[in-house]
Amino acid sequence: MKALIVDDEARVRKAVRLLVDWDAHQIGEILEAGNGNEAIGLIRKEKPALVIMDMMMESGSGIELMAWVNEFAGNTKFIVVSGHNDFDFVRQTVRHGGIDYILKPIEPEMINNAVSKAVAAWRSEEEERSHRQKQSIRLNEIRPIYGEKLLSALIDDPINAEASLRRLWDDGVIPHTAKASRLILVQTDPGNNPLIKRFGGDSELLYYAIVNICNEFLQLQSNGIAFRYWGGPPEIAIILWDVQESVAELINRINQGIYMTLQFRMHFGISSVGALPGGLPAERAEAAEALLRRNLLRHEDYCHSPSSSDPADTGSEPPVIFADVQEEWRMAVISGNPEVLSAAAQHWTRELSRRGVVTPEMLNSWKADALLFRSRLVREALGAQADSALAELERADTLTPAPLPSGYSFSLFAWRDWSFALLQRLSQELTARAVKERNPMTEIVKYIEQNYPSDLSLQEVAGKFYVSREYISRKFKQEYGINFSDYIGSVRIDKAKLLLQNPNLKLSQISEMVGFHDVKYFSKVFKKQVGLSPKDYRAQIIP
Template identity: 85%
Template sequence: MKALIVDDEARVRKAVRLLVNWDAHQIDEILEAGNGNEAIGLIRREKPALVIMDMMMESGSGVELMTWVDEFAGNTKFIVVSGHDDFDFVRQTVRHGGIDYILKPIEADMINNAVSKAVAAWRSEEEERRHRQRQSLRLNEIKPIYGEKLLSALIDDKVNAEASLRRLNVDSIIPQSVQASRLILVQTDSGNNPLLKRFGGDSELMYYAIVNICNEFLQLQGKGIAFRYWGGPPEIAIILWDVEESVVELISRINQGIYRTLQFRMHFGISTAGAFPGELPAQRTEAAEALLRRNLLRHEDYCHFSPAAGAGGMAEDSRNSGGSGPEAPLNFADVQEDWRMAVISGTTEAISAAAQHWTHELSRRGVVTPQMLNSWKADALLFRSRLVREALGNQSDSVLAELEQADLLSPSPLPSGYSFSLFAWRDWSFALMQQLSQTLSARHMKERNPMTEIVKYIDQNYPSDLSLQEVAGKFYVSREYISRKFKQEYGINFSDYIGSVRIEKAKLLMQNPNLKLAQISEMVGFHDVKYFSKVFKKQVGCSPKDFRGQAEH
């Protein structure tokens, strides 16, 4: 059994390690995290049975961590150890299922008693979960699939819909008296790895388990039927013909049953009520749109009504509207220039700031939907493509192919259907910009040494009016980069280097006695012979005339 200690003070983590009798509780692995964000990553990867956590941390607070554990790692037990005797913190701990709230300084007896209770509760629930899972698997093996093809035909096969309904009536799957219905879609995702592992990687078995749990609540009371919809991507649909009951209450009971068995809660897209079966195709579109437009920042809302639901649907529970806030949704165009400058800068700080600003704006505006995320991701990838083509020209196709291949190995920022994290979106944005910046920089370095090429360019174009801005733009580097490199490699600044090149060229031309100083000055890029003489004397130590005289002798 594993335990995780979360506190931003190392001395507190050490004290907890020393005070708890881990062997007595049969805990053989103790992990540590310095903040809530780090803890979430460890919980995802290590699945500890117990988390002992602080409430006030600089990065990822205890309340945020508790909320996340309750939502996405409900089988993990946690104990709060805090230096704040705050009733609201205690209330939050109780609300999210915490075992105990212990005040610092920590007493050995108190924390060991709390750990003992947490371990006992975890073992009891783990045994119950295993028992329910065994029951669910047996149920999937022996329970017939309820005419899924016939039920799907009611939605997407107009030609055979009437014949399918007659068969469903005869088989008593749908009562002949049904005149009106709602269609509900259950948000599922075959890529949900934690849930899929419970079924040995068998996504079909996962779908059937969810269907059967839904039908346990629907069919006993003759309210409707859940089934695997075969008309498109993998979906679970519910035809609900008891349209008088509160949909929110029914879905809440179903979701609680799913959670007890699978430790996951699902999201439900709900259509308006309409004539059965004629309105089913339009109702499926409504339900799918409701899921696409659900507000991902409202983690505790699981019932999502389509905009067409109007007052009837929304009156069931206005909190589920996920309506927009006072500000318009954020567009990628609003941050595109920030991203571009961060990528070109090549600095981790600038890239991190751009990703953080983007996430902050999403959180501040209060609405993030799957529909928005799909659009933002597409815009971000288009931005990447344009920047690569702008910077690399003919080389861009191979670079873009490499980046797209790397995309397949990186986590998607889009919600899995069960969860969404602004932190994950921030990390994805940061990774995309950083990888793009590093790729462009590496490709430029591979093709040429920037400073070698810049010096070569100056040697070839010294008579022209060269500016730092012009050279930086030509070689896709910043002005600061060029200035810094000239100081490091040549010990002088950019303009002084150009001046030294011009003077060296002038010294060579002075060996030709037929050239006047004014001609030489113009030929090496000085348009004022007096200024040329001043610079020459400063660099060489004598005037051009004296230098020429010395050369003749």
């Protein structure tokens, strides 16, 4: 078992190491992080069972870290150690599932009790997860007995909906007394790799597990049925015909069952009541719209109806649009500076959080606008070369895809990282293409002009500009009619002519200043090129 200590003060991390009896708690590896951002990287890589964190840190606060752990590392238990006796901090700790809130200075007994409690909770949940997973796999080895195609036809085949309903009546799936319905969509996330991996990479098996969990609760009162909807992208739908019951209470019970089995809570889009089966198409659209317009910053909300999902009711400020940061992104890409690129990505996510409303609909729009921005910038910069550059960037996108706007969880960290990666790849691609298109001889000549006093060699210059020695030799012959070493010599002699105009400089000084360490050799080369010795040349130009 692993534990992670997060605090921006090394002495506090050392104190925690000394105070906790790690062997007694069977914790064999203790990791450390100096801030929240560093901690996230370690949690992703090492997956510790326990995190002991400070609340106030300069980079990545404890509240942000708690929110991230709660959303993306739900199995990890955490304890807060803080010097602030702040009720709001305690409330945030409880809300995000923290085991304990301990004030500094740390008491050995108190922190060891908290660690013991956290370890016991982690082990208990680990055993329950293992049991539930085995049970779920057995449950899903057999396809559901319900006619999913018939149930789906109630929604997407209005012409045959009445006939499908009669068959479902005859099969006893839906009671004859059901005249009204309410449709619920369960949010699915094909990009949730950790969850899908637990089912051997089989997303279909995962969907069937969720359907069966839902039906365990629905069958208790025979008030509805859950099924895999086949009328479009992967969806799980629930048709309720006993619409008198509190839908929120039912969903909370279902969600608790899903959490006990999968360690994830799902989001549910809920329609208003309509006629069965005629109202189902509109009900499905309404439920899908509720999920699309849910406020992702409200992490604790899992039930979404059209009225509760209206962003207009959440604040007076208009939503963030891509035009607000487009120029900042353009300048960041042109700069190529990693810090500027990071600041541009951070600005967007900070603005998203500040406005108080982020919906999957907004993120879809943002993602589309960001990719359109990239396409336009590449075409402006590269012209005919744009298509190949865009193809290369799109291939890179498949390796690090954007977070799904409609996924189970939302993280500003994940969208900030995606934005930074998009900007960085774009900047690198444009820079690489520009360097490739640039004539290297222009840069080589400029380099010689700036470094002629040094002992320049053909091998050194070739390595500097990633070209071969033969290329440089050939190009100097073609463009200047002389070889590489003669060109450097001509530059040095030209500089020497200028320096000879200063009567206060000795020939030995001038020789050193232009890269000749032997004044006699300097005089020999000078006379060969100019036809006069340096002394005679100076006598001509200085009366």
